Amino acid sequence: GQQLNQSPQSMFIQEGEDVSMNCTSSSIFNTWLWYKQDPGEGPVLLIALYKAGELTSNGRLTAQFGITRKDSFLNISASIPSDVGIYFCAGHPPLGIGSASGTYKYIFGTGTRLKVLA
């Protein structure tokens, strides 16, 4: 199935550094979600974005809905060891486009694996 491209695929950073990752699509989306998945767990919803240009924060995390509606960005400030994990974006196209059945189905990104060096 269709997937969103996430960049970078993986990254190693020092504790205390800021982290940036992005998610891009060839088509527009109406909604973007960002998740974090720890080993052996299901993905946990971090931030939801609903409007182009929207900037939303959740603690040290900030995500933005790109103004072209084809991308989204996630930033983590002052990283700590527990930020380790895989981060996934998920986007949903406008209803009626790419969802032939009319159901509300998100398309998931390829993931960014983050490792923090203490």
Next chain:
Amino acid sequence: SAVISQKPSRDICQRGTSLTIQCQVDSQVTMMFWYRQQPGQSLTLIATANQGSEATYESGFVIDKFPISRPNLTFSTLTVSNMSPEDSSIYLCSSLAGGVIYEQFFGPGTRLTVL
């Protein structure tokens, strides 16, 4: 937010057998989904579990192999039938909160190993 539980959390099964995974949501939800995920990889949608009707399967997944039930708005099961080692994966249940804002939540996953 919705809290989702899955049973079993993990299992080791023999080739040719079947396993049924249960998913329970703590509130009534509009939509429920089943995903498959190889460790370290992205999520692949298997099907949408429809309440009171047959599930809607994605390309590459068929009802005979992955029968799904959804008897009410809070519960669903996924059966992995006639298993082979290629079915070894993590199976995730998910739900959409519904309403005006659509936020999708996931269960903890079921880690399946087929010998």
